[in-house]
Amino acid sequence: MLSTARSRAIARSLFVSHTSRALSTTASTSKTTPITSVLIANRGEIALRVGRTASALGVRCTTIYTAPDAHSQHALSSPFSVNLGEPNAYLDGERIISVAKQQGCEALHPGYGFLSENSEFAKRCVEEGLVFIGPPWKAIEAMGNKSRSKDIMIQAGVPCIPGYHGANQDPAHLLEEAKKIGFPVMVKAVKGGGGKGMRIAMNGDEFLDKLESAKSEGRNSFGDDEMLVEKYIATPRHIEVQIFADKYGNAVALGERDCSLQRRHQKILEEAPAPNLAEDIRQDLWEKARAAALAVGYEGAGTVEFIFDNDTNEFFFMEMNTRLQVEHPVTEEITGEDLVSWQFKIAAGEPLPLDQATIAQRISERGWAIEARIYAENPNQNFMPDSGKLIHLRTPQISDGVRIDAGFIEGDTVSSAYDGMIAKLIVSGPTREVAIQKLYAALQDYEVVGLSTNIEFLKKICKSQPFIKGDVETGYIQKYNDELFAPETTEPEVFAQAALGLLAKELSGPHAIGQGPHGEAIGFGAANERQFSFFISSATGAEGEPIHVTINQSGRKMFDIDVKGSGIEASYANVVCEPRSPSISTFFPHTRIESTVITEGDKITLFQHGRQTQLTLSPPSWYEKALGLKDVTNSVLAPMPCKVLRNEVKEGDEVEKDQALVVIESMKMETVIRSPQKGVIAKLVHKAGYICKAGTALVLFEEHVS
Numbered sequence: 001m002l003s004t005a006r007s008r009a010i011a012r013s014l015f016v017s018h019t020s021r022a023l024s025t026t027a028s029t030s031k032t033t034p035i036t037s038v039l040i041a042n043r044g045e046i047a048l049r050v051g052r053t054a055s056a057l058g059v060r061c062t063t064i065y066t067a068p069d070a071h072s073q074h075a076l077s078s079p080f081s082v083n084l085g086e087p088n089a090y091l092d093g094e095r096i097i098s099v100a101k102q103q104g105c106e107a108l109h110p111g112y113g114f115l116s117e118n119s120e121f122a123k124r125c126v127e128e129g130l131v132f133i134g135p136p137w138k139a140i141e142a143m144g145n146k147s148r149s150k151d152i153m154i155q156a157g158v159p160c161i162p163g164y165h166g167a168n169q170d171p172a173h174l175l176e177e178a179k180k181i182g183f184p185v186m187v188k189a190v191k192g193g194g195g196k197g198m199r200i201a202m203n204g205d206e207f208l209d210k211l212e213s214a215k216s217e218g219r220n221s222f223g224d225d226e227m228l229v230e231k232y233i234a235t236p237r238h239i240e241v242q243i244f245a246d247k248y249g250n251a252v253a254l255g256e257r258d259c260s261l262q263r264r265h266q267k268i269l270e271e272a273p274a275p276n277l278a279e280d281i282r283q284d285l286w287e288k289a290r291a292a293a294l295a296v297g298y299e300g301a302g303t304v305e306f307i308f309d310n311d312t313n314e315f316f317f318m319e320m321n322t323r324l325q326v327e328h329p330v331t332e333e334i335t336g337e338d339l340v341s342w343q344f345k346i347a348a349g350e351p352l353p354l355d356q357a358t359i360a361q362r363i364s365e366r367g368w369a370i371e372a373r374i375y376a377e378n379p380n381q382n383f384m385p386d387s388g389k390l391i392h393l394r395t396p397q398i399s400d401g402v403r404i405d406a407g408f409i410e411g412d413t414v415s416s417a418y419d420g421m422i423a424k425l426i427v428s429g430p431t432r433e434v435a436i437q438k439l440y441a442a443l444q445d446y447e448v449v450g451l452s453t454n455i456e457f458l459k460k461i462c463k464s465q466p467f468i469k470g471d472v473e474t475g476y477i478q479k480y481n482d483e484l485f486a487p488e489t490t491e492p493e494v495f496a497q498a499a500l501g502l503l504a505k506e507l508s509g510p511h512a513i514g515q516g517p518h519g520e521a522i523g524f525g526a527a528n529e530r531q532f533s534f535f536i537s538s539a540t541g542a543e544g545e546p547i548h549v550t551i552n553q554s555g556r557k558m559f560d561i562d563v564k565g566s567g568i569e570a571s572y573a574n575v576v577c578e579p580r581s582p583s584i585s586t587f588f589p590h591t592r593i594e595s596t597v598i599t600e601g602d603k604i605t606l607f608q609h610g611r612q613t614q615l616t617l618s619p620p621s622w623y624e625k626a627l628g629l630k631d632v633t634n635s636v637l638a639p640m641p642c643k644v645l646r647n648e649v650k651e652g653d654e655v656e657k658d659q660a661l662v663v664i665e666s667m668k669m670e671t672v673i674r675s676p677q678k679g680v681i682a683k684l685v686h687k688a689g690y691i692c693k694a695g696t697a698l699v700l701f702e703e704h705v706s
Contacts, residue, residue: 041096056341063081097125107132116324145190146165244339252352253356255359267327271370288304302320305319493570496561497593536613558576644689660675661674
């Protein structure tokens with residue numbers, strides 16, 4: 001790799017000698033006002049993260065929560081906690097300011113998201129006598145509008161990607177500008193962020209549809225549908241620089257992060273430093289980021305985001321996030337600094353804690369850090385968000401090189417009303433190779449049951465050779481789709497362990513014979529034999545032929561086991577099983593295997609050798625008839641908890657396969673539900689605004705469709 005410690009040190013010495021300057025002497029004589037109380041105007045893990053540092057600084061914390069979050073960890077983290085009511089109340093700036101004043105708070109920390117980049121909110125905090133722990137509202141306003149920010153960056157000598165960001169928003173005019181730029185182009189909401197309000201148009205024929213979709217999401221997410229059009233780079237990397245500035249005109253770069261591993265234009269894995277980056281480019285990125293901060297009179301934490309063209313090694317300013325980022329822990333790991341503590345110090349009027357030379361030296365010595373976002377979502381269904389109760393949660397062991405920033409514990413519910421990030425897993429090591437190995441090992445120890453997660457997908461990323469080599473780009477998942485979503489074989493020991501886990505649960509009660517999830521008798525019969533049948537669960541439900549497991553007890557805690565079906569056949573004699581709920585330790589003739597077995601009705605989730613397998617227990621033949629289950633082949637169901645935004649067809653319409661039927665919203669993201677078949681619409685079940693559970697029928701087709 002180009003980015004060795006030696007090459008970084010050589011380039012850094014040149015960078016520091018030409019660009020670093022001592023902290024302003026004005027700072028040494030300035031008057032600082034320590035903050036003693038703060039309202040944390042956010043939720044989840046960032047509220048807890050800010051609270052930890054604030055408490056360590058002796059700052060009294062007040063938290064806020066809404067009805068869905070009444071029992072959340074951040075709501076319970078402080079004795080000073082206020083209920084805002086309805087789910088969207090986190091966006092009620094005036095109410096939050098009022099709460100801060102009522103609670104006697106001197107300052108307000110917005111976390112990230114929600115109100116952190118709202119310039120009007122920051123301004124109102126100042127007007128009401130609150131210290132806003134973030135940049136000046138004028139800087140937020142300048143950088144929050146993508147069109148205006150690009151003008152500022154061009155004047156400051158920061159390279160910007162070719163595009164149109166003018167006032168004329170007529171669709172026909174935007175189409176003409178797109179043609180001038182050259183397809184493909186990116187259509188982006190000027191007040192967007194987090195991947196929302198963004199669409200890629202590959203040609204002129206689809207431009208207007210993509211434009212309208214982006215405008216709709218911009219209106220729903222930001223209350224603004226003004227758009228800009230940019231050249232879309234085919235093999236881009238997303239590289240960002242963490243900057244900090246104080247009120248005395250000092251600005252430093254705390255290294256860069258590569259955030260190229262994304263889905264739906266949202267990050268799932270970030271690392272620092274960026275791999276395979278030439279040192280002259282690395283230092284140029286740092287300097288341009290500092291120039292961007294100084295150009296707007298910045299104060300506090302910010303992130304300057306660049307798009308890097310892998311084909312030309314050029315980089316262009318993309319946007320500036322005027323807040324702390326979700327991925328700030330990787331920067332903390334490579335600098336050894338608490339960035340939230342820096343925020344409090346800058347807000348109190350203190351100068352920057354370190355100069356550029358010291359920061360650069362730290363980065364050269366501290367190796368590599370990687371953050372993986374643990375999301376409630378289903379990668380096998382195009383990363384559709386999920387929600388639900390965390391029935392079982394086991395996390396990796398925390399150590400010097402393994403950190404977890406989480407907002408949930410076992411028993412908590414991940415609400416469909418908010419972003420589905422469960423936690424952030426951060427690892428560090430002396431080299432990138434070691435950091436990847438530690439990430440993979442930690443992911444193998446992560447167990448979540450109750451909702452879908454991306455943990456298994458992240459494991460595949462860690463074993464993907466292009467990623468290991470650092471050959472990353474924002475289209476990585478699409479480019480290596482076949483590899484990342486390749487089916488995996490399931491070893492027969494998995495089915496044996498699942499059956500033993502069910503049997504152990506059955507026999508753990510006061511009686512050996514009880515009642516199973518389908519009402520059937522359980523335990524050993526007269527023939528001293530039990531049989532279980534399983535299906536392997538997939539994104540679309542149980543699939544394939546059943547796998548049958550027959551267990552005969554041959555002694556105390558000793559069993560003979562046969563596994564057959566779907567091309568699998570294995571027999572094990574005198575297997576010793578020692579259950580320690582929820583795990584079991586089994587001594588097979590050839591090996592000992594530890595497994596965690598979690599049951600939810602007829603659903604079994606098993607963790608074995610660091611891999612999760614989901615099974616469905618095959619019910620008795622009479623079960624479905626008894627329940628009167630109906631055929632749903634003529635229905636289109638909600639794939640996740642959601643709100644219906646609009647119906648795209650009318651009852652009686654003839655539709656083609658893949659035609660848009662309904663637009664839904666979940667976790668603040670729009671999803672288009674398309675027709676699985678050609679047919680005639682019999683009924684649109686719900687109007688716009690209806691809140692649906694996963695599996696709710698959205699559209700009914702007439703019978704006898706083709």
